Amino acid sequence: MDQEKLYALLAREMAGELTEKEAAALEQLLQQYPDASYIREVFAQNWAPAGKAYSPTQVEQLLEKHQQRMQNLPADTFYEEAPPKGRRWLLYSGIAAGFLLLFALGGYWRYTQRAKTTPVLSQLVTDKRMRSQVLLPDGTRVWLNAGSKLDYPQQFAAHQPREVTLEGEAFFVVTADAERPFRVHTKAFNVRVLGTSFNVRAYPQEDSAVASLVQGSVEVVLNDASSQVVSLKPNEKLTVPVHPQTAPTTENTAALTTPIIVYKTKLTTLRDSIIPETAWVQNKLAFKHLQLDKVVKMLEQWYGVEINFSDDRKKQLYFTGVFESESLEEVLNALETTLSFSWHKDAEGKIWIN
Structure with missing residues (x-):
C-alpha cells in the first residue's frame, strides 16, 4: 500500500x-x-x-x-x-x-x-582422514588438513585485502602483494601477512589455537576484548587458549574482558629436521612432548576414528613421535611400549585408553 x-x-x-x-x-x-x-x-x-x-x-x-x-x-x-x-x-x-x-x-x-x-565465495572442505590443497586466485597455495574448512573468494578484489576464513588447520604459502595484504580469519584470532609461509591450527573442538611461522613475518590479532596484536618471527609459534562460547553472565563478564594470556615459543625439530607443526603437509604425523589427550585428537582427525579414555588421568601423559605410513593400531602399540597406558577395542569396535 x-x-x-x-x-x-x-x-x-x-x-x-x-x-x-x-x-x-x-x-x-x-x-x-x-x-x-x-x-x-x-x-x-x-x-x-x-x-x-x-x-x-x-x-x-x-x-x-x-x-x-x-x-x-x-x-x-x-x-x-x-x-x-x-x-x-x-x-x-x-x-x-x-x-x-x-x-x-x-x-x-x-x-x-x-x-x-560482493565476492563469490568458494569453500574447500576435508573430512577426517582427508587432506587437500588448493591454489587461490592470487597464486597462494593452501594445504588443508583433515576435518577442516576454508572459505575464499573466487577472485580477490583489486586494491583490497585478500581475506579467507579457516576452521581447522591449514598451511599457507602466500604470494607477496604489498597492495593487498593477506588475512586469515579464525574464531580465536586473525593473521595478517604480506607474503610468507605459516601454519594455522584452529579446530572448534580444541581448547587452544596455534599460529606457527616458518618464513617471513606475520601479525596475529586476537579476537577478544583486548584485540591484542602479537608479531611472530620465523620459527616461532603462538598458542592462544580458547574457551567455550557461553552467554555472558554477571559471573563471567569480567573474565570476558580480561586479556587472554598467550604463549609464544620456538618451533623445534624432530628427527630428519621435521617440524611437528607442519609435518602433516608432508603426510607425516608428528608431535613433540604433547599431552596424550591432544595426541588422541590428532589421531581421531588423521584416522577418522573416535578414541575414548576410561581413565582421565592418562590424558596428562606426554608423548613424542613421528609416523608416516603406520596404521592406527601400530601407532597405539608404539605409544603403549612406554608402559604408561594400555588400549583395547571393545565389542562395538570402540577404542579405549586405560
Missing part, C-alpha cells in the same frame, strides 16, 4: 498538483524507499540516452538544465487551468506507471551493482 501511495504522490508531483500535506507525506515515503529518490531524479531529466548511466553529480546537472529550459518556455505553454478529470487520471496513471517501471529498473540496477562488488 505504501508503494502505491508513493507512486501516486510522485505522479501528482510531476503534474505540479502536490499539496503541502502531500509533499510532507512524500518525503516520509522517500525515506522508506531510497531507490525512489534516485528514480525521481532520473525521471525529472525528461529524457536520457538509452543505455547511458549517470552519476549523482550528472543527474543534478541534467536536472538543473531541465529546470532552466522549463523556465525559458513561453507562459502559454503551461495549462492555465487544470485539465479535465479524465485527462488528469490518464496523466497520473501514465506517470505512476513510469515511476513503477523506473523504480523496478532502479532496484534491479542497484542489485546488480551490489552483486558486482
Whole structure:
C-alpha cells in the first residue's frame, strides 16, 4: 500500500498538483524507499540516452538544465487551468506507471551493482582422514588438513585485502602483494601477512589455537576484548587458549574482558629436521612432548576414528613421535611400549585408553 501511495504522490508531483500535506507525506515515503529518490531524479531529466548511466553529480546537472529550459518556455505553454478529470487520471496513471517501471529498473540496477562488488565465495572442505590443497586466485597455495574448512573468494578484489576464513588447520604459502595484504580469519584470532609461509591450527573442538611461522613475518590479532596484536618471527609459534562460547553472565563478564594470556615459543625439530607443526603437509604425523589427550585428537582427525579414555588421568601423559605410513593400531602399540597406558577395542569396535 505504501508503494502505491508513493507512486501516486510522485505522479501528482510531476503534474505540479502536490499539496503541502502531500509533499510532507512524500518525503516520509522517500525515506522508506531510497531507490525512489534516485528514480525521481532520473525521471525529472525528461529524457536520457538509452543505455547511458549517470552519476549523482550528472543527474543534478541534467536536472538543473531541465529546470532552466522549463523556465525559458513561453507562459502559454503551461495549462492555465487544470485539465479535465479524465485527462488528469490518464496523466497520473501514465506517470505512476513510469515511476513503477523506473523504480523496478532502479532496484534491479542497484542489485546488480551490489552483486558486482560482493565476492563469490568458494569453500574447500576435508573430512577426517582427508587432506587437500588448493591454489587461490592470487597464486597462494593452501594445504588443508583433515576435518577442516576454508572459505575464499573466487577472485580477490583489486586494491583490497585478500581475506579467507579457516576452521581447522591449514598451511599457507602466500604470494607477496604489498597492495593487498593477506588475512586469515579464525574464531580465536586473525593473521595478517604480506607474503610468507605459516601454519594455522584452529579446530572448534580444541581448547587452544596455534599460529606457527616458518618464513617471513606475520601479525596475529586476537579476537577478544583486548584485540591484542602479537608479531611472530620465523620459527616461532603462538598458542592462544580458547574457551567455550557461553552467554555472558554477571559471573563471567569480567573474565570476558580480561586479556587472554598467550604463549609464544620456538618451533623445534624432530628427527630428519621435521617440524611437528607442519609435518602433516608432508603426510607425516608428528608431535613433540604433547599431552596424550591432544595426541588422541590428532589421531581421531588423521584416522577418522573416535578414541575414548576410561581413565582421565592418562590424558596428562606426554608423548613424542613421528609416523608416516603406520596404521592406527601400530601407532597405539608404539605409544603403549612406554608402559604408561594400555588400549583395547571393545565389542562395538570402540577404542579405549586405560
